[in-house]
Amino acid sequence: MLDRILNFIGIRTIPVSKTADKRERHPGNVAGHFYSTVGCIICGGPAAVAPLLIAHIPDGDGEHCVVIKQPTELLEIQVMIEAMHSSCIDCYRYDGSDVNIIKMISDKGMAHLCDNGSG
Numbered sequence: 001m002l003d004r005i006l007n008f009i010g011i012r013t014i015p016v017s018k019t020a021d022k023r024e025r026h027p028g029n030v031a032g033h034f035y036s037t038v039g040c041i042i043c044g045g046p047a048a049v050a051p052l053l054i055a056h057i058p059d060g061d062g063e064h065c066v067v068i069k070q071p072t073e074l075l076e077i078q079v080m081i082e083a084m085h086s087s088c089i090d091c092y093r094y095d096g097s098d099v100n101i102i103k104m105i106s107d108k109g110m111a112h113l114c115d116n117g118s119g
């Protein structure tokens with residue numbers, strides 16, 4: 001019923017199965033340790049927080065945000081982690097093993113978004 005209401009007012013919904021594997025990297029991400037996973041409800045948070053690192057791209061009949069530039073400097077890493085935090089459905093993950101970055105992510109309460117543990 002909720003799906004019908006959301007579709008009626010123009011909000012695209014995604015099947016639950018599409019979000020089942022939260023480590024499925026969206027192919028639109030540039031190579032690197034930060035990535036968005038497949039499945040989007042167009043929350044818009046990460047691209048608003050980190051417009052130089054994350055952007056929306058066309059995806060099927062909708063859109064999806066992806067990493068367009070991997071962070072390299074501390075400030076960029078901090079911005080990327082803020083962007084991760086802004087995703088309402090935990091779309092962003094970190095698959096690296098830098099203990100400092102894993103700690104920064106964990107300190108924001110997002111240890112579950114680190115593929116290689118919480119440091």
Ligand code: SF4
Binds near residue numbers: 040041042
């Ligand atoms: S963070 Fe997730 S739900 Fe939000 S716009 Fe990006 S892909 Fe879509």
